[in-house]
Amino acid sequence: MVNRNNTTSTTDAPRYNWDEEEKNNVLGYFFWGYVLTQIPGGRLSEIFGTKIIIGIGIMTASLFTILTPTASYMNYYCLLFVRFALGIALGVQWPSMPPMATKWVPPTGMSKFLSHLTASSLGVAVTLPMCGYLIDYWGWPSVFYVTGTIALTWTICWFYLIYDSPEQHPRISENEKLKLRHEIKRDVPSAKKKSTPWKKILTSGPVWAIVMANTCASFTFFIAFMQLPTYMSHVLHFSIKANGWLSSLPYFVRYCTSVISSCVADFIKKSERLSTTAIRKTFCSILFFGTFILFAIQAFWGYNSIVSVAVFTSSLGLMGLATPGIYANSVDIAPAYSGTVYGISQVPAALAGYALTKIVAVITKDEQSFQQWTYAELFGPKRIIGGGLLTANLLTILTPVASYSNYYCLLVARAILGVVMGIHWPSTPLIATRWIAPTDTSKFLSHMAAASLGVVITLPICGYMIDSYGWPSVFYVTEYFTCKRILSCIVILTFMIHHMLRLNISIAIVEMTIHNNSNASVKGPRYHWNEEEKNEILGSFFWGYFVMQIPGGRLSEIFGPRIVLGTGLLIAALLTILTPVTCKWGFYWVVLARFALGLSLGVQWPSIPPLAAKWVSSTDTSKFMAHMMASALGAALTLPMCGHLIAQFGWPSVFYVTGTITLLCTIAWFYLAYDSPEQHPRISDKEREALKAEVNYNQIEKNNKSPPWGKMFTSGPVWALIVGNSFSSFTVFIVLFQMPSYISQVLHMDIMVNGWLSGLPHIVRYTFAVIWSYLADKEVKKGRFSRTTIRKACNTIAFLGAASFFTIQAIWGYSWIVSVIVFTGSFALLSFTTPGILANCVDIAPAYSGTLLALSHVPACVFGYFSTKIVGFFTKDEQNFQQWSYIFWIVVGVYLFASIFFIVFGSGEVQSWHPKIVKDAEMNQLRNEQDQPLTPPN
Missing domain, CATH: 1.20.1250.20 (MFS general substrate transporter like domains)
Incomplete structure (x- = not known):
């Protein structure tokens, strides 16, 4: 989005002459909006419920995200406003989660539940590489359009699936509701009618401990969250794609450590080996001292790319300890006001995020070098030490969109993003207070750490898109989806x-x-x-x-x-x-x-x-x-x-x-x-x-006559197609329709395991069908082998390979391990029939390809029906391996016959009875007719 003197990248999307201070204003205005809705977000969640507060926040944030490129086109100040409004909308999210946790999670599970809040890191881990690819292919505006659309879709899921408490959920079973009541054992007084004890809250030592810890952790987290891609690009000189992947890695690690540490904390709490106070203090101490040491290393040797990746990954991994150390603590000390307490802690945390952008701007205003970043990194670990949360995914996406207008529009857009996100996290604890038993709160809140997974996916995707299509492609995703x-x-x-x-x-x-x-x-x-x-x-x-x-x-x-x-x-x-x-x-x-x-x-x-x-x-x-x-x-x-x-x-x-x-x-x-x-x-x-030039089959002479049935039924390649498709379908239908019964009644697996084992061969079949088809088409383009050779080779591998596997099944198929390997391996090889048989009907008669495939499917259907009769005949009295072994031997014989028959009669060339292909000289005359459907004979 921003012009750089030393850049060599080419892009069709607009770029703006913003200096480092203006860029950081765009990033920082988000936090002003984010600050405003932290305390209101927590309190509103306690009064009106987490569902409505977070839902409205996400919906508003998604709309502002989509509008960010438009705001940037208008002018710089419009973008600043959009960012500010986004901050307002998202500011309610974090404070809303503790109140929900008190209703859904027991005290001994609070850390695990609240660790889901660090899913924001997972979102960052996915978002950064995804945005890198989007920018690379379609330009930076695509980042905002794609992420905004994803957020809108997710809003629908949120309103349909989420409820503030088990009692309000219309689809919850009575067993689960009673179980949750028994586990939570927490009678949270209603906070709706009574005023909040502000004085006592603001004079409480434990509350200020949460505020300070969250603020300090957030400061350094925002350094990695908002400035790491710039550091990777300007100081370490990584390409946009490598930048996306490396920037996303720490967030993925953060989410994993958040979930793991939360499970450990809840386990210790259930075992009662340590008090809740001791658990929270222990995890916070490890977090802060560990991060201090890592950033001290970065300040001295951060010019090395390996050191930087190791430090940022390890430090954000330690920041995952904030879940059992900080986030779960608001539910511990005040479950009825957990959203308010958490919202209070988020206010200075958001301000720290804005201050960070100004600090980085001041230090790196004249030059982005390791020397300048050394000052910023030393300031972070010494004064703050820690990592934070927030949804970096949305921040990364919104920044480029607003830049279309001018620098100040982008600043406004960033501020709005901060506002919208400010309501998101604060709402989550409220859900936990009403849905999650105290013993499971940490597990529930750990889902918020899925944000890191979002970053893991997003950064490489965006890097790839930018590299191939330019940064606007990230936002104009429709240009890629032709x-x-x-x-x-x-x-x-x-x-x-x-x-x-x-x-x-x-x-x-x-x-x-x-x-x-x-x-x-x-x-x-x-x-x-x-x-x-x-x-x-x-x-x-x-x-x-x-x-x-x-x-x-x-x-x-x-x-x-x-x-x-x-x-x-x-x-x-x-x-x-x-x-x-x-x-x-x-x-x-x-x-x-x-x-x-x-x-x-x-x-x-x-x-x-x-x-x-x-x-x-x-x-x-x-x-x-x-x-x-x-x-x-x-x-x-x-x-x-x-x-x-x-x-x-x-x-x-x-x-x-x-x-x-x-x-x-x-x-x-x-x-x-x-x-x-x-x-x-x-x-x-x-x-x-482009399609007219590529698709030569549009040059087929218009044919108003009925298919040449006599020549079709006397054609050797047609019968090779029919036999190959029919005999391969015979076994596929046996596995398709009878495998669940075989796994249940012969291998004696329960219904859920049955479903997974029965589904495995099919996903393998599709995966390898795509792979083999790609390789086959590649060989066709190279021209080293004829189409006939390629089709015959594919079918031979499919049939003989499957016959070998089913021979093993007929002998040792009583073992479920052998059965899974055989069914999976045979389907992997049977996927060779895609480039071998399915493509063959288009090879030999493109004008009648539908009719040919239908002809081959008719006996295939008959074989499918008889497969059920054969299985019924052999297993009529009893379902055991002995009866099934006869069926497997029949399958072996069928495949051997099909392989030989296709080798003898198969072909990959257009047949003589097919309508002629029109030469290029006649192409223009026929283009007006090429889409008229074939009509029945008069």
Whole structure:
């Protein structure tokens, strides 16, 4: 944002001629607003509740953050005002947490709960590198737009999930409510009607001890928080990306030490080996003396990058001890006024932050050198010693946005940021007073240390973005998310949803049915379905799925994938939500619902190849088609999620939750996905022209005729595609639908462990599908091997590798360790079918790619159905390893046959019966027609 004489960086974003004093004014004005709402934030949280105070503060802060670049465009003073207002909004946050802790956390857990306040360090650790990348790619304004949007989204979560006390929570169970009452054992008098005993508070020695400790700790913390990136850049001469990562590291360490030290403090308190007073004093002493020694080292040898990184990381690690030493103390000495006490301590702490910016400005006004920073560092540890909290993530993001107008606008913006953040932290203790038992307060407040995690993520991301696209990219994040990339994201999401809807019943059915040897209590009705009936329910899906494969592919070629796939998702969502109702009606209603679900989801896979033909170049086909393997990622997330839902709320919740998620995804699909770049209303002209130049399949001659069915069905490559997809799907469906039952009834794992183990192979499958697809496309671009060779090599590795794994499973699969390794390893190798099979339908006939994939899915669906019948046949009488070993040997044989067949008949070249490719001379004439859908024959 600021012009430097010695800089060589290029950027399209505006830069301002601010000297060191003006820059530090922008940073410092935040603290004036932050100071104003510290005491009011704590008191208001005690009166009106933490939920509303923090929620309004975060929402206001997010809006000011988004407006920061605009303020900087206007002028310097507008930016100062925005920063001031931000300080007001955030000033309520810290003082609000102790009052909440008194309601939610027992005294022996107070340190752990309050350690969550240092999650601000985690936010800093994520924010700094993220902002570095954002600035690098899209410029400094993107930092404010991205972080403001994140804050707005989080505000919605806050208002929905957070309540001031267990009694006010509408979704808390009676068991948890009674447990919290028993653990807390704290009768906090109401502070709403009585006036605050200000005189006694302000003349209390323990209160002033908290004030002094928090102020001194905050002073040095703000040095690292607000000035460390500048020190890294100007004194140690790190690049923006390296600066982001190194600046974020101390915050991540701080959060970890905060949580660990809080757990230790609460453990000591529960064991009653030391008094509460002794515990608080011990941790504060370690914090201050340790930080003093480290900064003394920095003052002498801080010109060395290794020393600086070690000192800042270790010192912020010690600052994590402030949670059990300082933050939990306000709840110890005055639980009813914990927010007020903490707010009082935050006032001089915020002033110390502003004073810091002025001190650094005075010392480094003429030059940023190690000699000047030596004075600042010596002043910090000698007079203050310690680290503080605050949300550096927001501070880092807001600073560049306000600079667009002028220096004073940025100063104002920084002041507003301080105001907004001033209400954030003070509100947290109030939540703890009402929600957390005294023995768990520290654990609860330790979540605030997640701010460090935010820094860890943010700094490297921003550094990378700045390095590649310039600093404005950090704020103009939409420039990076092109319509093509957004389409890829929404395709990934829809395929995650696809397997979520297919799999939810696979794990739910374990608890839906009555087992003779089970005595577990289940939330929800249970049904007398035998193994054959269970597999009939699972298998009925495939009949509907089978019916819609070819129609789904052809309809997508005619009417477009957007409407076909979107309609299917909408119907599937409604059917999923109605599944528990059909169970009450009877067995055949469930079968019918699953059949209809198969119909609605059957159009999804065949709809993607026609979409790829209009959006993706031939050399990137494998990567795009790899997004279809996000279905495996959906499976990996769905199984453990369903396990937890069943354990907590009963099996019907699985269908309500997954159906609701699908409805939301459907809305996103219709808004974001379009059949071609020409139809997209929000695509830029630059991206549209780039896609026209890249996607050669738009040069296909317009084809109004029906597909050449006779030539298709006599084509060896088509049958290689069909056999490969069908036989690979056979095993995938066995693992997909039967693995939860195998883990439960053969390996005897409980439902939650079942979910995680069942989900692991699928997340591995998606991860490796993306990796293998990337490598395959890279080889296609290099041209060292033909497409045919690449497709055959990928499928051979997939089939023979999986056959080897299942041979091991058939022999030693009674061990859960062997089973997990086999299922995970085989799925990692089966992901080679993404560049081997899924991309192959676009290779041999791009104009009919949807139809081809549908043709290969028809027998795949039949195999999926018969997989349930085969499992039902072998395990009808008893679920044991001996019966399952027969199934595993069948899988081995299937893979060996599929490997040989594809090697003999497979191809990666466009077939002779495919419509001709138009030459470049005819391209302009056909561009007006390229987005017209294929129409049925007259």
